[in-house]
Amino acid sequence: MSDTIVIAELSKGKISATTNELVTAANQLGSNCTLVVPCNDSAIANDASSISGVSKIIAAKSGIFSNYDAAAWAEALDSVSPSGIIVTSASTQSKDLAARLAARRSISVVQDVVEISNDGTVLTSPIYSGKAMQMVKLSSDAVVSIRANVFTPADNSGSGDVQVIDTSGNVTTALKEMVQRASERLDVSEANxxxxxxxxxxxxxxxxxxxxxxxxxxxxxxxxxxxxxxxxxxxxxxxxxxxxxxxxxxxxxxxxxxxxxxxxxxxxxxx
Structure with missing residues (x-):
């Protein structure tokens, strides 16, 4: 089975509960799950140390992670992530990131997955605005985005050490100004x-x-x-x-x- 890499989903500067769901999906797709946490403060990654099913935690530390810039994030995360199947959330930002990571590695991308077969090789995702479902068979490494609130979250009974890696993306492409969040409320894509x-x-x-x-x-x-x-x-x-x-x-x-x-x-x- 391929190794898997989960890109942690962040919300308001903390690791989102969606990340636990991504770990569950990653362990269905492969083995030796590595969790990569993009952050400008490595202390953020400490919350991930208790997630079960994770064999390694990498805190990718860089100032570029203060605000989202697609090119810079993709470059930085690509540089610290090992080879294997990359798993992200299917939020708007993460789907954009997934596509860019796939392009950088010249591998396939499967977006908005809602089901994974028992052997981890067949992925199901909605198409035509949810009117039909497509099934995609994986034969090699890929980038897979997972819809929130579908997979059972991994519990927090594990323990792991956090490895901090200072990384730098393409800072020249980083945005100088970011639009403030319109609301401090829970994002609709993650809410129950x-x-x-x-x-x-x-x-x-x-x-x-x-x-x-x-x-x-x-x-x-x-x-x-x-x-x-x-x-x-x-x-x-x-x-x-x-x-x-x-x-x-x-x-x-x-x-x-x-x-x-x-x-x-x-x-x-x-x-």
Missing amino acids: IIISGGRGMGNPGNFSHLEEIADKLGAAVGASRAAVDTWDEIPHSMQVGQTGKTVNPNLYIAVGISGAIQHLAGMRSSK
Whole structure:
């Protein structure tokens, strides 16, 4: 079996719980799982030391990881990651990173995987906005992005040492300014509960009602494309749908949304 490399998913400067799911998927795809944590402070990687199923942890430390720049991240992570099957999250940023890593290594990329066969060679992922499923057979190393909230998370009963490697990507391509996160809330692509609003909310100020409910439920707040296109106050990062984010929560609540097929494509796999 091929060795596997998991690129840790980060959220608000910490290792996201999605990373545990990626480790589970990686161990289905191969063996000797190495977890690579992109960070500008190696202490961030200490949280990964307890994840079960990880044989080695690498803290890839560099100032470029303060903000996401596709070319710089891909170069830096490629330089510290051993050969094998690379596993990332299927978040918007990580899918971009997955494609770039695959291009740098001249290997295949399979995006948004929701199922892995028992022998770890056949991957299933949705196509045509979720109307069909494709099955891809792996015959060599590849980069695979995994949809969140699908695979059972690895537990935190393990123990491992963290190896710190100072790395530098192509700093000249790093962005000088980054747009501030529109919200400090949980990202919709990772949330187990999502409450989304559409143009039927009337005006962007009424999204405060959804935020109050989200606070009580521990949910993320999403939006339809119509709401994002109509009101500048609703950022694209909240958009759920074919041209936004694909989500897989346990509970999806839609308020003031017409139910256009493009929106359903982004949330039809909700439990």
